[in-house]
Amino acid sequence: MIIPAQYYLTISAVLFTLGIVGVLVRRNALVIFMSIELMLNSVNLTFVTFARQRAAIEGQVAVFFVIVIAAVEVVVGLAIIIAIFGTRSTVDIDDVDLLRG
Amino acid sequence: MEFIVFVVAAAGALAGGVGVIASRSPVRSALSLLLVLGNLAILYLLLVAQFIAALQVIVYAGAIVVLFLFVIMLLHMRSGEGRIEKLRWQRPVSYALSVVFLGALLWAIWTGTETQVAVPSVGFGTVESVGHSLFTTFLLPFEVASVVLLIGIIAAVVVGRPVVPPSARAHLPPPE
Numbered sequence: 001m002i003i004p005a006q007y008y009l010t011i012s013a014v015l016f017t018l019g020i021v022g023v024l025v026r027r028n029a030l031v032i033f034m035s036i037e038l039m040l041n042s043v044n045l046t047f048v049t050f051a052r053q054r055a056a057i058e059g060q061v062a063v064f065f066v067i068v069i070a071a072v073e074v075v076v077g078l079a080i081i082i083a084i085f086g087t088r089s090t091v092d093i094d095d096v097d098l099l100r101g
Numbered sequence: 102m103e104f105i106v107f108v109v110a111a112a113g114a115l116a117g118g119v120g121v122i123a124s125r126s127p128v129r130s131a132l133s134l135l136l137v138l139g140n141l142a143i144l145y146l147l148l149v150a151q152f153i154a155a156l157q158v159i160v161y162a163g164a165i166v167v168l169f170l171f172v173i174m175l176l177h178m179r180s181g182e183g184r185i186e187k188l189r190w191q192r193p194v195s196y197a198l199s200v201v202f203l204g205a206l207l208w209a210i211w212t213g214t215e216t217q218v219a220v221p222s223v224g225f226g227t228v229e230s231v232g233h234s235l236f237t238t239f240l241l242p243f244e245v246a247s248v249v250l251l252i253g254i255i256a257a258v259v260v261g262r263p264v265v266p267p268s269a270r271a272h273l274p275p276p277e
Binding site: 002003004005006007008009010011013014015016017018019020021022024025026028030031033034035037038041044045048049051052053054055056057058060061063064065067068069070071072073074075076078079080081082083085091094 | 103104107111114115118119121122124127130131134137138141144145147148149150152153156157160161164165168169172173175176187188191192195196199200202203206207210211214215216218219220221222225226230231234235238239242246249250252253254256257260261
């Protein structure tokens with residue numbers, strides 16, 4: 001490990017913050033969803049970095065489970081977005097501020 | 102050599118991350134996300150996680166981004182953001198708080214991280230080592246993950262089904 005773990009963790013922190021900014025600032029539901037994926041991936045990078053630093057395989061197993069859950073989350077979330085688009089004809093989050101359909 | 106690969110992959114990942122949140126078109130956001138995912142796969146290879154890197158390319162780049170692109174094309178033109186700005190002062194505040202959060206993260210990383218590095222055993226990060234851990238220590242979470250996948254399939258079918266059931270559709274007038 002020629003490159004110290006801090007470098008990888010810094011990239012992970014910046015990517016996570018970019019994801020947070022995307023969720024807070026953007027209004028397109030699809031872009032917000034991609035920002036969530038960005039945050040999941042930055043955490044994955046942290047897991048893999050510490051797995052390498054400590055030579056512990058458990059970190060990579062955790063990443064495996066994160067990827068599985070992310071796949072499920074994307075499928076369900078995109079189905080919900082399409083359902084919202086079917087009734088409201090918009091994917092702007094600010095227009096979908098009521099619980100009734 | 103390793104450092105050059107690291108710098109290129111890191112720059113690509115960060116550029117893609119900026120592209121995801123700064124692009125006007127959702128298609129460009131999705132392609133920027135693809136850039137991030139591909140570069141992260143390179144970083145995983147540098148961190149001796151071959152199996153995770155392969156999973157990253159297959160599941161994330163191969164399936165999730167394609168799903169995003171399908172949905173963007175399905176919703177097509179009207180998937181943009183509206184003209185009316187409902188949150189006026191919250192936006193600058195969110196930028197400022199994000200910068201504070203990033204500062205806290207970086208402070209914790211550069212003051213608190215251990216510097217000693219363990220030497221991984223031969224075969225670390227291969228499918229064999231990850232799979233062995235999955236089927237022994239993490240067998241129950243592995244099975245639960247399969248149930249979660251099944252629930253995801255059922256949920257997608259239930260949420261995505263048409264509002265009007267097919268049996269009632271026969272009584273509707275035919276579309277012109």
